[in-house]
Amino acid sequence: EAQVTQNPRYLITVTGKKLTVTCSQNMNHEYMSWYRQDPGLGLRQIYYSMNVEVTDKGDVPEGYKVSRKEKRNFPLILESPSPNQTSLYFCASSNPMETQYFGPGTRLLVL
Amino acid sequence: DQQVKQNSPSLSVQEGRISILNCDYTNSMFDYFLWYKKYPAEGPTFLISISSIKDKNEDGRFTVFLNKSAKHLSLHIVPSQPGDSAVYFCAASAFTGGTSYGKLTFGQGTILTVHP
Numbered sequence: 001e002a003q004v005t006q007n008p009r010y011l012i013t014v015t016g017k018k019l020t021v022t023c024s025q026n027m028n029h030e031y032m033s034w035y036r037q038d039p040g041l042g043l044r045q046i047y048y049s050m051n052v053e054v055t056d057k058g059d060v061p062e063g064y065k066v067s068r069k070e071k072r073n074f075p076l077i078l079e080s081p082s083p084n085q086t087s088l089y090f091c092a093s094s095n096p097m098e099t100q101y102f103g104p105g106t107r108l109l110v111l
Numbered sequence: 112d113q114q115v116k117q118n119s120p121s122l123s124v125q126e127g128r129i130s131i132l133n134c135d136y137t138n139s140m141f142d143y144f145l146w147y148k149k150y151p152a153e154g155p156t157f158l159i160s161i162s163s164i165k166d167k168n169e170d171g172r173f174t175v176f177l178n179k180s181a182k183h184l185s186l187h188i189v190p191s192q193p194g195d196s197a198v199y200f201c202a203a204s205a206f207t208g209g210t211s212y213g214k215l216t217f218g219q220g221t222i223l224t225v226h227p
Contacts, residue, residue, distance in 0.1 A: 004154070033215075042117075042200060043155070043217040058214065090154050099145060100215065102154030 002027045004103035006091050012109045013081055021076045021106050023091030029101075031094045032074035033058070034066065036087040037105075043090065049074055081110045114138045115203050117218035124225050130188040132221050134201030137182065141203040145215070146175060146186045149198045158199075159186070191225045198222050 004025045013019055025032065033048040035058075045058030049068040063085055065077040074093075078085060086109050092100040116135045124130045132146075142163040147155035161168040161175045161184065168175050174187045188195055201218040 035217075040219055042219040045214060045216070048214055059216070092154075099157040099160065102156070104152070104154050
């Protein structure tokens, strides 16, 4: 089954404790992205990657890191999480000129 | 600066009637527009799209209209069904060669409730 998977689905952590949210797709897509969804703001793109080892900032990249060492994986790293990074995070993938497929979401709470 | 805006946070419609969801954008470079639907506890799923070379695209009960001069698009659902109750996001993209629609800008979303 074609899908985008994210882990964990739910995470509670404390300020400053490094965390990684994994994202994997099995559709051999070139593009992968991370978004966060906040009330009243919709989905905002954090980072995107056009291919292996090619990443670029989205609209709200501050406080986040990404890497794309393999085509199928695109982890989101929060080196020192802060409460304002409490949000619902979505990973997405697609091929050029095609629509994006989204994962199920990761709900993060930073205390 | 919100480049894509959905000014109605919610919309309530009776089953069988038409639902019209609206979206405005400010960036004239946007040339591809999409609507996504999102149920609770799930990721957004693609619904329908339209290129700037068209002013209408239809897929079953769903039709998207684009008015480039007004920088406005709308999604019409006819007839509306209770299963259509979800959050609808409008999104826009610009062909910039390198990113080729990899970068999407979303609106805030509109919660549609269809009553039986």
